[in-house]
Amino acid sequence: MIKTVDLKKHFLIGRHQILHAVDGISLDIAENEILGLVGESGSGKSTFGKTLIGLHERTSGEAYYRGQPLPAKFTAADHSRYSTDLQMIFQDPYASLNPRMTVLDIIGEGLALKGIPRADIQQRVGFWLERVGLHPDHMSRYPHEFSGGQRQRIGIARAMIIEPKFVVCDEPISALDVSVQAQVVNLLQDLKQSLGLTLLFIAHDLSMVRYISDRMAVMYLGSLVESGPSDAVFFEPKHPYTQLLIASNPEADPAIERTKPTQHVIGEITSPVNLGPGCRFADRCPKVLAECHDVTPEAILIATDHQVACHLYAG
Numbered sequence: 001m002i003k004t005v006d007l008k009k010h011f012l013i014g015r016h017q018i019l020h021a022v023d024g025i026s027l028d029i030a031e032n033e034i035l036g037l038v039g040e041s042g043s044g045k046s047t048f049g050k051t052l053i054g055l056h057e058r059t060s061g062e063a064y065y066r067g068q069p070l071p072a073k074f075t076a077a078d079h080s081r082y083s084t085d086l087q088m089i090f091q092d093p094y095a096s097l098n099p100r101m102t103v104l105d106i107i108g109e110g111l112a113l114k115g116i117p118r119a120d121i122q123q124r125v126g127f128w129l130e131r132v133g134l135h136p137d138h139m140s141r142y143p144h145e146f147s148g149g150q151r152q153r154i155g156i157a158r159a160m161i162i163e164p165k166f167v168v169c170d171e172p173i174s175a176l177d178v179s180v181q182a183q184v185v186n187l188l189q190d191l192k193q194s195l196g197l198t199l200l201f202i203a204h205d206l207s208m209v210r211y212i213s214d215r216m217a218v219m220y221l222g223s224l225v226e227s228g229p230s231d232a233v234f235f236e237p238k239h240p241y242t243q244l245l246i247a248s249n250p251e252a253d254p255a256i257e258r259t260k261p262t263q264h265v266i267g268e269i270t271s272p273v274n275l276g277p278g279c280r281f282a283d284r285c286p287k288v289l290a291e292c293h294d295v296t297p298e299a300i301l302i303a304t305d306h307q308v309a310c311h312l313y314a315g
């Protein structure tokens, strides 16, 4: 359904500085699949999602939707053509909702652009407010009258009312209380079934990603270090970065959590500015080899559908 080939998004910062936010991602997402995308803050997850659906101009590489090449830079016509199929639930529910628009206008905007009569829009917005656990009376209110979690639901309703085919869900649950996270995850899974949706689910919580996703992909500094079936990546992580990420993921059960050996990722994520060749994780990797510093590792298939980009598995 979705395919990217060596997709890159670089930002020019200052006169000579290039920030390699997304640095060559090749990924496939199958019809009706949930692909979980994980990786620490700054690894380029949001930028990848936005570039894929045309919210950022692509620097290079290719992206396809159902076999059709997506343009590197979306025109207004491309946006209206693809917005009925490709949608995004934004990470920041505060910044992404226009404060001067009512909930009705925010959620109904996509339908209004399609020329649907106002009475129908009102009725469908009411239906979707209920579906995401809000009240139809909320439609005349403004975003500032809602909590972070409620705004997140407004964002979900806005994306879903279009009945899209593919949705980038950028941390759709991280602004929510633990008690409502499960409700929203169940809602997304429900929508996946009933609308036949395909989702790119971006999140920090690895256990949640494993629970909701069919496959999981791990990003580090703009590149993909590992991808595969969720259980394989979660229970048999191959890349040293994935291994550390999973080891540092807190267990839901504190009794198990206490028995885990403490392992920490060494140091902080490196800056993605003016990067050269080599593995992006080399400086922090406990298993680093000499070649890791200058040779960029290629993705290697190590089991059915399980890929890892690491020199430890080469040859």
Ligand SMILES: Nc1ncnc2c1ncn2[C@@H]1O[C@H](COP(=O)(O)OP(=O)(O)OP(=O)(O)O)[C@@H](O)[C@H]1O
Binding pocket: 011, 013, 019, 020, 021, 039, 040, 041, 042, 043, 044, 045, 046, 047, 048, 091, 272
């Ligand atoms: N519009 C922009 N201009 C310049 N740099 C940007 C822009 N957007 C993102 N970046 C940079 O690109 C890199 C990747 O950012 P991105 O927001 O995609 O990461 P992320 O994985 O989504 O992080 P988080 O988990 O915190 O949401 C970061 O170094 C960020 O500072």
Ligand SMILES: [Mg+2]
Binding pocket: 045, 046, 047, 091, 170
């Ligand atoms: Mg992000």
